[in-house]
């Protein structure tokens with residue numbers, strides 16, 4: 659192969675690489691994922707609490723995706739970044755979410771409300787462990803997420 663042919667080949671490869679669509683590689687921010695988590699948890703509660711189980715199941719599925727795909731690659735927050743996120747996430751994913759799913763699939767409002775309350779406690783546990791205890795999640799399925807009602811007087 660002559661030098662010129664090799665150079666032309668190399669140039670073609672470079673040109674192709676430059677035109678190739680670039681995939682988004684930057685990780686999501688932790689807070690971004692949590693904004694979506696809050697929204698989906700709120701809808702899960704509002705739907706499941708009144709027996710709109712199909713919507714609740716859909717939102718739960720979206721939460722599972724956030725936990726399985728987005729949180730593990732999210733950039734850790736600047737504040738509280740030393741908390742044990744991996745095990746706190748795993749605990750939430752392996753206990754709270756399956757309990758909620760079970761109650762929702764059984765169309766059992768009472769079990770759903772109980773599981774929702776416990777799941778909210780797990781959210782709060784991680785918020786406290788990571789220095790974000792002020793992001794309070796209510797165990798009441800009709801509440802907005804996070805809580806923005808007046809705090810209890812001290």
Ligand code: HEC
Pocket residue numbers: 688689690692693695696697699700735736737738743746747750777778780781782784785788790793795803804
């Ligand atoms: C593994 C730890 C962890 C778990 C579990 C967790 N969170 Fe969070 N959450 C965080 C951290 C850390 C932040 C602060 C992120 C930042 O600094 O931007 C946060 C912030 C939030 C925020 C505030 C977002 C904003 O920027 O306004 C909401 C809402 C929220 N979480 C909802 C939830 C809900 C609902 C659950 C449970 C279904 C939950 N989180 C479970 C760690 C967790």
